[in-house]
Amino acid sequence: MTQTMDDAPGARALPPPERPLRIALLGYRSAPHSGGQGIYLASLSRALRNLGHTVDVISGPPYPELDEGIRLIKIPSLDLFAAPNHVTALRWKHFRSAPDLFEYFSMLTGGFPEPYTFGQRLKAYFLAHGNPYDVVHDNQTLAPGVLTLQRWGVPLVTTIHHPIQRDLALALAQQRDWKGRLLVRRWHHFLRMQERVVPQLKHLVTVSAASRDAIAEAFRIPAARIEVVHNGVDSTRWAPLPEVPRAPATLLTVASADQPLKGLPVLLDALATLRKSHPTVTLRVIGKLNPDGPTGARLQALGLGAAVTFEAGLSEAALRQRYAEATLAVVPSLYEGFGFPAAEAMACGTPLVSSTGGALGEVVGDAGLTVPPGDSAALANAIDQLLKAPELRLGLGARGRSRALEQFSWARAGAAMVQCYQEARSP
Numbered sequence: 083m084t085q086t087m088d089d090a091p092g093a094r095a096l097p098p099p100e101r102p103l104r105i106a107l108l109g110y111r112s113a114p115h116s117g118g119q120g121i122y123l124a125s126l127s128r129a130l131r132n133l134g135h136t137v138d139v140i141s142g143p144p145y146p147e148l149d150e151g152i153r154l155i156k157i158p159s160l161d162l163f164a165a166p167n168h169v170t171a172l173r174w175k176h177f178r179s180a181p182d183l184f185e186y187f188s189m190l191t192g193g194f195p196e197p198y199t200f201g202q203r204l205k206a207y208f209l210a211h212g213n214p215y216d217v218v219h220d221n222q223t224l225a226p227g228v229l230t231l232q233r234w235g236v237p238l239v240t241t242i243h244h245p246i247q248r249d250l251a252l253a254l255a256q257q258r259d260w261k262g263r264l265l266v267r268r269w270h271h272f273l274r275m276q277e278r279v280v281p282q283l284k285h286l287v288t289v290s291a292a293s294r295d296a297i298a299e300a301f302r303i304p305a306a307r308i309e310v311v312h313n314g315v316d317s318t319r320w321a322p323l324p325e326v327p328r329a330p331a332t333l334l335t336v337a338s339a340d341q342p343l344k345g346l347p348v349l350l351d352a353l354a355t356l357r358k359s360h361p362t363v364t365l366r367v368i369g370k371l372n373p374d375g376p377t378g379a380r381l382q383a384l385g386l387g388a389a390v391t392f393e394a395g396l397s398e399a400a401l402r403q404r405y406a407e408a409t410l411a412v413v414p415s416l417y418e419g420f421g422f423p424a425a426e427a428m429a430c431g432t433p434l435v436s437s438t439g440g441a442l443g444e445v446v447g448d449a450g451l452t453v454p455p456g457d458s459a460a461l462a463n464a465i466d467q468l469l470k471a472p473e474l475r476l477g478l479g480a481r482g483r484s485r486a487l488e489q490f491s492w493a494r495a496g497a498a499m500v501q502c503y504q505e506a507r508s509p
Contacts, residue, residue, distance in 0.1 A: 099500070099504065102134045102135045102136055103135045103136070103216045103217060103500070103503060104135075104136045104138075104214060104215045104216045104217075105130055105135055105136065105137050105138070105215060105216065105217055105218075105219060105503065106137075106138050106139075106140055106215045106217075106218045106219065107123055107126065107127055107130075107137060107138070107139045107140070107219050107221060108139075108140050108141070108200075108204065108218065108219065108220045108221055108223055108228065109123045109139065109140075109141040109142070109146065109221045109223075110141070110142045110196050110197050110200035110201075110223050110225075111141070111142055111143065111144055111196060112124075112139065112141040112142075112144070112145060112146035112221075113143075113144035113145060113146060113147070114146070114147055114398075118243065118419075118420065118422045119221055119222060119243065120146055121422055122221060122241070122243070122289075122313065123139055123141070123146050123221055124146050124147060124148060124149070125313075125314060125316060125492050126492070126495065126496060126499065127139055127148060127149070127152045128148075128149045128152070128316075128492065129314065129492040129493055129495060129496030129499075130496050130499070130500070131149065131151055131152055132493065132496070133493070133496050133497065133500065135500070137152050137153075138152070138153045138154075138155055138215075139152060139153070139154050139155070140155045140157060140204065140207070141154065141155070141156065141157065142156075142157050142158070142159045142161075142196065142200045142203070143156070143158065143159055143161040143164070144161070144164065155207075157200060157203045157204060157207060158203075159181075159182075159185060159196065159199060159200065159203070160176070160182055160185050160186060160189075162185065162186070162189045168186075168189055168190070169190065171186070172186050180202070181199040181202045181203050182199075184198070184199055184202075185199045191268065192265055192268040192269055193268055193269065193271050193272070194269050194270070194271075194272050195272070197222075197223045197224060197225045197272055197275070197276075198225050198226070198227075198272060198275055200223055200225065200227070201223055201225025201226055201227025201228045201229075201230075202225075202226075202227045203227070204223075204227050204228060204231075205227040205228075205230050205231070208231060208234075208236075213231075213234075213236050215236070216237065216503070216507060217237045217238070217239060217503040217506055217507060218231055218236050218237065218238050218239070219238075219239045219240075219241065219499070219503070220238065220239070220240045220241070221241050222240070222241060222242055222243055224240070224242070224275070224276040224279050224280055224283075225275060225279060226275065226278075226279060228240075228279075229279050229282055229283065232282075232283065232284060237285075237503070237506040237507045238283070238284070238285065238506065239285045239286075239287060239499075239502050239503060239506050240280075240283045240285065240286055240287065241287045241288065241289070242280070242286060242287075242288050242293070242297050242308075243288065243289055243293065243419040243420065244288075244293045244296060244297070244417065244418070244419030244440065245293075245296050245297050245299075245300035245301065246270065246273055246276070247273060247300045248296065248300075248343065248417045248440075249270070249341075249342070249343050250266065250267075250270045250273065252342040252343055252416060252417070253266045253269075253270070253342050254266050254267070255342070256342050256376065276301075277301060280297075280301040280303070281301060281302070281303055284506070285309075285502060285505060285506040286303075286307055286308045286309065287308070287309045287310075287311055287499070287502055288308050288309070288310060288311075288419070289310070289311065289312060289313045289419055289420040289441070290310065290312065290419060290420050290440070290441030290444050290445070291310055291441070291444060292419070292440045292441035292443075292444055293310075293419040293420070293440065293441055294308045294310050296419075296440070309502055311495055311498045311499055311502065312420070312489070312490060312494075312495060313420045313422065313425065313490065313492075313495060314490050314491045314492030314493070314494065314495040314496075315422070315425040315426055315428075315429045315486050315490045315492070316429075316492060317429050317483075317486055317487050317491075319398060319402070320402060320405075320425075320426045320429035320430050320486075321402070321429060321430060321431075321483075322406065322430055322431035322479075322483065323402065323403065323406035323430075326403065326406035326407055327407075328406070328407060328408065328409055329407050329408065329409065330362070330409060331360055331362050331363040331364065331409055331469060332363075332364055332365075332366060332407065332408050332409045333349075333353070333363065333364065333365045333366065333408065333409065333410060333411075333412050333465065334365075334366050334368070334404055334405065334407075334408035334410070334411045334412070334427075334432070335349060335365065335366075335367055335368070335411065335412045335413065335414065335423070336367075336368040336369065336401075336413075336422075336423040336426075337349075337367060337368070337369050337414070337415075337423075338369050338370075340372055340375040340376055340377050342416065343415060343416055343417050343418075344414070344415050344416075345414035345415045345416045345437060345439070345455065345456065346367065346369075346377055346414065347376070347377065347380050348414045348416070348437075348455075348456055348457070348458045348461060349365070349412055349414040349458075349461065350365075350377070350380050350381065350384055350386060350390070351380075351384070351458035351462075352414075352458045352459075352461040352462035352465060353365050353384075353386060353389065353390070353462075354384045354385075354386060355458065355459070355462040356462050356465055356466060356469075357386075357389065359466065360466070360469055363389070363469065364389050364390070364391070365386075365389060365390045365391075365412075366390075366391050366393065366404065366408070367390060367391065367392045367393070368393055368394070368396060368401060368404065369392060369393075369394060370392060370394035371392040401426075402430060405426065405427055405430035405432045406430060406432070408432055409433070409468075409469065409475070410432065410433040410434065410435060410465070410468050410469075410475060411423070411424075411427035411432045411433070411434050411435070412434075412435045412436070412461070412465065413427070413434065413435070413436040413437065413442060413446075414436075414437055414455075414461060415436075415437055415439045415440070415442060415455065416437070416439045416455045416456055417439045417440040417455065418439055418440040418441055418442050418445075419440060419441055420441050420445060421436070421440070421441060421442045421445050421446075424436050424442055424445050424446055424450070425445055425486060425490050427450075427482065428446070428449055428450070428482030428483060428485055428486040429482070429483060429486035429487075429490075430483075431479040431480065431482060431483040432479060432482070433450070433468055433474075433475040433476075433478040433479045433482070434446065434449065434450030434451070434478060434482055435450060435451045435452075435453070435461065435464045435465050435468060436450050436451070436452050436453075437452065437453055437454065437455040437456075437457075437461070438452050438453070438454060438455060439455035439456075442455075445490075446482075447485060447489075448481065449478065449481040449482040449484075449485040450478055450482060451464040451467065451468060451478070452464075
């Protein structure tokens with residue numbers, strides 16, 4: 083395990099703040115279903131509030147789900163992903179706003195403008211309202227508008243979960259023609275913005291040693307400039323449900339169906355192999371399927387339509403129930419900056435098979451069976467081993483729960499982050 087900032091050798095132990103801090107957490111899109119970044123904002127804001135600090139979350143849509151006592155400041159956008167038809171979403175009033183026009187025409191031409199436009203709207207918000215905060219903490223917007231706050235003298239801390247260059251490389255590898263590669267490159271055009279901004283940021287944080295090293299390489303900065311503060315997992319919200327019986331031969335994975343980084347095709351290939359010796363094994367995917375996407379095509383080619391189900395938009399309680407029902411959880415990701423699904427499965431006491439992609443080996447340790455990323459045969463073998471060994475499943479489930487309790491605490495993460503804030507505020 084890597085060391086977090088609060089226990090790393092040589093880390094400067096700063097005294098507690100003389101008074102509670104006023105903290106702004108930034109997110110360009112922050113709903114829990116938007117992925118790990120939404121979970122991060124909600125969980126970290128709760129931990130900081132519990133430590134006695136005042137926390138505002140400043141977010142674009144879709145907005146986060148926050149605990150009582152945490153103020154949400156909404157920075158509206160066109161939110162074109164939620165529009166019934168983003169081509170017809172333009173209105174006359176949008177012509178009065180440069181960010182609105184940029185967002186519309188960038189999306190129209192296949193780009194992803196939200197980080198940039200959120201930064202521009204955020205800069206306008208601070209110009210209009212001033213800065214009432216002791217520190218501003220950006221959650222991977224990495225945009226010029228946020229960098230402007232640092233230039234104005236606002237203490238700024240930035241979390242980078244993992245370098246999106248990894249996503250781009252995997253997405254390009256999946257394309258079979260130049261048109262597909264062109265579209266992928268256009269979508270990831272915002273990376274050029276990030277590559278200009280990140281080297282200028284003074285206080286960088288990431289969530290694992292694996293991410294630290296990958297970020298340093300991707301942005302050509304020294305790894306020593308990046309603090310590591312592991313994410314937490316709420317062990318009261320994510321906990322075993324001993325009264326819920328586990329369904330036989332049922333696998334569970336949390337994955338965006340057509341996001342290459344999540345490795346779902348690798349799991350589908352492993353499932354096809356497994357069903358030769360375990361004909362009743364099924365897979366429940368927590369994610370949305372696009373029948374016309376590559377995952378839909380792979381399902382059809384493998385003849386797995388009846389063996390795989392998809393569920394999206396589940397509440398936290400419903401997802402906890404799914405962990406309790408599953409025979410085992412599988413995290414097949416090719417790369418993860420941290421891996422919330424692995425940590426949540428462990429906290430729920432669900433036996434786990436995981437790849438070692440990115441930080442997953444760092445997170446899982448010896449509390450699950452691990453295999454190389456992208457190796458469907460090794461993944462099938464590990465799942466087969468657990469399906470045949472109920473005592474091993476019980477042991478791994480208990481070990482995972484213990485590891486989650488001992489290693490991944492949001493209270494610990496929040497305290498370490500406060501040290502980062504104090505570093506940013508120090509002259």
